[in-house]
Amino acid sequence: MPNAPDIAESEWSVMEALWETSPQTASEVTKALRPTMNWAENTVRTLLMRLVDKGALKTAENASGTRTFLPAVKREACVRAESESFMQRIFGGAAKPLLVHFAQNSKLTAEEVKELKKLLDQNLNS
Amino acid sequence: MPNAPDIAESEWSVMEALWETSPQTASEVTKALRPTMNWAENTVRTLLMRLVDKGALKTAENASGTRTFLPAVKREACVRAESESFMQRIFGGAAKPLLVHFAQNSKLTAEEVKELKKLLDQNLNS
DNA sequence: GCCTCATCACTACATTTGTAGTTGCCATTT
DNA sequence: AAATGGCAACTACAAATGTAGTGATGAGGC
Numbered sequence: 414m415p416n417a418p419d420i421a422e423s424e425w426s427v428m429e430a431l432w433e434t435s436p437q438t439a440s441e442v443t444k445a446l447r448p449t450m451n452w453a454e455n456t457v458r459t460l461l462m463r464l465v466d467k468g469a470l471k472t473a474e475n476a477s478g479t480r481t482f483l484p485a486v487k488r489e490a491c492v493r494a495e496s497e498s499f500m501q502r503i504f505g506g507a508a509k510p511l512l513v514h515f516a517q518n519s520k521l522t523a524e525e526v527k528e529l530k531k532l533l534d535q536n537l538n539s
Numbered sequence: 540m541p542n543a544p545d546i547a548e549s550e551w552s553v554m555e556a557l558w559e560t561s562p563q564t565a566s567e568v569t570k571a572l573r574p575t576m577n578w579a580e581n582t583v584r585t586l587l588m589r590l591v592d593k594g595a596l597k598t599a600e601n602a603s604g605t606r607t608f609l610p611a612v613k614r615e616a617c618v619r620a621e622s623e624s625f626m627q628r629i630f631g632g633a634a635k636p637l638l639v640h641f642a643q644n645s646k647l648t649a650e651e652v653k654e655l656k657k658l659l660d661q662n663l664n665s
Numbered sequence: 666g667c668c669t670c671a672t673c674a675c676t677a678c679a680t681t682t683g684t685a686g687t688t689g690c691c692a693t694t695t
Numbered sequence: 696a697a698a699t700g701g702c703a704a705c706t707a708c709a710a711a712t713g714t715a716g717t718g719a720t721g722a723g724g725c
Contacts (some may be wrong), residue, residue: 421712425628439672456714458673463712478722479672492629496640499625502548503618508645509655512638514622516658519634526659529635532642533652547682565702582684584703589682605702 417486417494418467426450427460428469432488436473436481543612543620544593552576553586554595558614562599562607 420428430445431437437445443457461482464470471485504511521529546554556571557563563571569583587608590596597611630637647655 419711422628423713452713453715454672455716459713459715462674492640493644495625495629496644499621499629500641502551503621503625508641508647509651512641512645512647512655513658514618515626515634515638515641516655516662518619518622519638519662521634521638521659521662523663525635526663529638529642529659530656532639533647533655536642536645536647537649537652545681549683578683579685580702581686585683585685588704 417491418469420464420467420469420491420495423450424460424464424469427457427464428484428488428491431470431482431484435483436475437483438475438479438481442482543617544595546590546593546595546617546621549576550586550590550595553583553590554610554614554617557596557608557610561609562601563609564601564605564607568608 426446426449427442430442434445439458439461440454442461443452443454446452446457461470465472465482469484469486469491470482472480472482475481500506500508500511504514552572552575553568556568560571565584565587566580568587569578569580572578572583587596591598591608595610595612595617596608598606598608601607626632626634626637630640642655
């Protein structure tokens, strides 16, 4: 399992697109991102290349002979890595103050609260 | 209330030192950070200057006429801003998946779980 | 067969970040 | 007064990031 490389903010959008649907060509990714990020295709290509360099993406040829991109690392692993580093930076590595912060500062529905409480209980038996 | 400026990772350590004790001179901050970050004093000075430029710190003269630094923004505001941006980047801005992630991936004591569950309940009545 | 368009691989360039070095100035110490 | 030691201001410089432009190439359309 390749450990999660460090993925910058713009790069993250590209990864999301490919985690959601892959493989995709550069222009497909560009189109997929068009509504949110209004990037030139070359911008997306640069990001794709950097991600390949970092080992976050792999490439493959599709039927028509053009290059396509697909994730080389699992989203969950990257989320975990980013979350870890965030927790480290802002909350000194402690989960509790982090959870306190978000429990206090987020608007949640009764449903969500119920679900989260259940998860917290499960957390103990593990 | 000045909105929280964007504080980089190294800068964050400097801010922490000053949120904890302030005002402090550049060399005091350097000394305070010495155990963790083994930075040259000039490195700390650069970070201090950048933070002043960004409006995260203010300066004042102390009795002996040397410059001291102190926070211009509240820690809580910065934590909120960083947290917001993290939640945006990684969890698409939704608090629930974030809380789910940390509820599942953190080791918590029974005490902490109890406390968090209470906070979640309070969250609803507000 | 020639033009055009999509792809690709390179190159570009300003900002931000990490991590200092250099120099000038002022007060204190011989 | 000359040297020293701290602090301040400015400069340095490479890597990472954001955001493209340029030039070569090959395949399809006319």
